[in-house]
Amino acid sequence: MTTEHLLKAENLSLGYKERTVIEGLELTVTPGKVTAIVGANACGKSTLLRSMSRLLSPRKGQVLLDGKEVHKTAAKELARTLGLLPQSPIAPEGITVTDLVGRGRHPHQGVFSRWSAQDDAAVASALEATHTVELADRAVDELSGGQRQRVWIAMALAQETDLLLLDEPTTFLDVQHQVEVLDLLTDLNRSRGTTVVMVLHDLNLAARYCDQLIAIADGKVHAAGDPADVLTEDMVRAVFGLDSKVITDPTSGGPLMLPIGRHHMVASAAGELPEHRS
Structure with missing residues (x-):
């Protein structure tokens, strides 16, 4: 923990x-x-x-x-x-997935310390958790946008903050x-x-x-x-300038926001939300 x-x-x-x-x-x-x-x-x-x-x-x-x-x-x-994954990070040209994820270990490296088995384990765990193991030897700039995003998340996980x-x-x-x-x-x-x-x-x-x-x-x-206290129709109107209907999410039991368009038709998103592991 x-x-x-x-x-x-x-x-x-x-x-x-x-x-x-x-x-x-x-x-x-x-x-x-x-x-x-x-x-x-x-x-x-x-x-x-x-x-x-x-x-x-x-x-x-x-x-x-x-x-x-x-x-x-x-x-x-x-x-x-404390670790940060910024918006739209840029990887060094030609760097491989494993090398980029390994950079998450930099804060744990001292002046004279060497790469350790613990570092290897952290990188391997991060790759596995983000389903990027098969991309390990690929260059980051060859990946799709979604693949790159998962690799960046792996780097943040490898930092172990x-x-x-x-x-x-x-x-x-x-x-x-x-x-x-x-x-x-x-x-x-x-x-x-x-x-x-x-x-x-x-x-x-x-x-x-x-x-x-x-x-x-x-x-x-x-x-x-x-x-349940924050996601209300009043909040959506005040913060986003949008009329909405907030109902109970049939899957989670929490709030579910349905936006109301110009023609007063509720655009239901309920069917687009896959089952969430509880």
Whole structure:
């Protein structure tokens, strides 16, 4: 089992040049749980994740990990506890899958340490978990978008951190592989206690797989908590500007959002959501 760590943002303000994206945000990630950050495009979800992983310095406020500012923590030290899979990462040209996944072990390598059997085991486990073993000797730039995404997730798993942040981990994946990835992350949480925080666009998958939803709007946390409390018709209207009907998911028992289009016809997505392992 992993060690539970407390990750939180206090009065956090973030932006780029003259543009402010996040303003005065307060957020606490529940340790040992799976959390999804949701919100409209350009609301600051990815920006928030970048700051929580030390990649973007705050204009105001701070991000704390176990009471220590992450932006004052050495990168390698932080990377042994917290891992990040960013949106659309770029692999070095010609690198093989095994070599890329092996880079997830870098935080565990000391100045004089050598590659160990533990490193081999971590890479092998990550490849197996993401169903990429058969791709091990392939060049990453030869893979399809979905295959590359699974390889990047394997690299994040090989890092073996207690906290894992993922920015749209289901990008480029078809429905089957989206569910496989979310099942994988859920299994990781249940078996090792890994705290998982991910940005997701699909509200119904977020509600089905996550213990906590955090809805971002206007640079602040609009709502946070249990999916049944957060995924409401009022929230969908306020955060996404969309009329909807929220019903009970017949598979999970949680909330299921059905968008209402211009002609007031409910577009049912219930049949498109495969069975989720419980």
